[in-house]
Amino acid sequence: MSGERPCRGEFELIADLFAPLSRNAPGALGLIDDAALLDISPGCQLVATTDTLIAGVHFRHDDLPDLVARKALRVNLSDLAAKGARPIGFLQALSLNPSIDDAYLQRYAAGLAADVDRFGAALLGGDTTSGPGPLSITITAFGEVENGKALLRSTARRGDVVCVTGTIGDAALGLACLDAALNLPAPLAEDLSSRYRLPEPRLTTGRALLNLASACLDISDGLVGDLGHLCKASGLAATIERDSIPLSPAARAAIAQDSRWWESIFGGGDDYELVFATAPGRVSELKKLSADLNVALTPIGVLSGPEAGTGVTVRSGGHPIDIARPGYRHR
């Protein structure tokens, strides 16, 4: 991997823990070379994305190492999902520090191995460094998508319906449970915190949306913020109905306790659901697709033309409501 040797035992680490994760990928060159080689299918484009997760910033120091590894991979796979891409593999740049011991790395690698198998995305190479900072994981994921078919943020059309996959806000509420800011019965709290710890990249749904969505992205910063990115890129405004936003039973319980938790629904990140636009005439196709995929696909609003600006308005009971917390910090 890349020729750096900043930490003692890097080569042994790679050979023991990480080389097995590349065994189905000849282009990984056994993780002993400078770079990986990838074949892209004829008629396809490469899709590439990178995301960094830093301990204490993007995940909790006490999160289990196997879940940390899986989350680091999955947030990248979620970006591929948002493009409608099929995953191929990934590079991993791992920055360690002296507090990360072999036991941690073994559990980390075991978690990564589980998701390599599950998503069919091999480890293709990377770099392992060591420094004084917190554990930091940068994964660069590769996928492929048919030429010219990738879902973009910028191609929504006026009049399109705004839809989301799954349920919204669970991860932020789960973090609130872990931080003891929100108290719910244990099974509900567990449902929410598992959404925070282990997101589910919507890869199959993203592929299915290739011919149905006009624009798409994944919700990492929060519904309103990310929909705002779609609006800005497409030059359109969005109006969404608060009471159409799909919520889990646990999220409903949180809101029943205190309506201020709506702010976590609007602005809480880490859901890794998809928000997408589709033509009104195609909304009827969503129901069948939802049943086929066993994934909720819910219309929550509409896009209007550039004269209305490029903002996001949330309505409830026929009136716009204030959004107090549009941004989001992952921890």
Add this chain to the structure above:
Amino acid sequence: MSGERPCRGEFELIADLFAPLSRNAPGALGLIDDAALLDISPGCQLVATTDTLIAGVHFRHDDLPDLVARKALRVNLSDLAAKGARPIGFLQALSLNPSIDDAYLQRYAAGLAADVDRFGAALLGGDTTSGPGPLSITITAFGEVENGKALLRSTARRGDVVCVTGTIGDAALGLACLDAALNLPAPLAEDLSSRYRLPEPRLTTGRALLNLASACLDISDGLVGDLGHLCKASGLAATIERDSIPLSPAARAAIAQDSRWWESIFGGGDDYELVFATAPGRVSELKKLSADLNVALTPIGVLSGPEAGTGVTVRSGGHPIDIARPGYRHR
């Protein structure tokens, strides 16, 4: 870039400083999307590599920001060079901290812009995060190479001649000058320290070696260590002649001062020259190629084995000599 928003002003930063670096790459999607799209030329494979540089570990805290940016890109381009690949573009995962101010980032981006133009490798996307650790830069570089033609580490043959590009050891000696461990006249010290600060990826030479070298890698950890990687991957042993190793005038001056600086020639990293193997019958072609490229291409030894193991022996005056310091720390 990727939907993360951990630092205030990330979007402004990207729009102001980094989006201009993507202007010649439609697949960068203006750096406002989740992922980049890349077209690979027909008949070619993608080559992908990633390297992390951490302040205080891989570069000095007082290195100039423009040079830091260029080095971060160039060490990755060097990995592409070692594969014989043509660069296409790169993703940048930048982990900032509160001590990195706008002035630093402006100079950083200006340096990166200079090398984007110089090497024709556009910024295609990335992720910007902020944490408590030192500045950390992970670049993932993409190139392409004709199917099945990439130079590997594992394909050297018994009897092949070992060659290197350029001069060896300069970067490590340059670091010694910067650290005041080595005192040389200012012009010589400057020659050496510039090799440390701004390596020259051997992209043109790598392309030219596609049909000439049997195996290749770049020297990031040190000549003996990296040649050892080639040996291990190819299952061969290397014997190199100390007095054949090409040295710069400044390196000769260092050795004239104290012969212990040989250790920096053998084991000093950050040179980013190429070490490659070629069939003995093709050594005569190197001279012409060297003249065409204006790059020194110097035979320094031979590969034998596998009965001789997979180690590297350095000889001088007909006898093997001890190598006291095979490893290398970048700082």
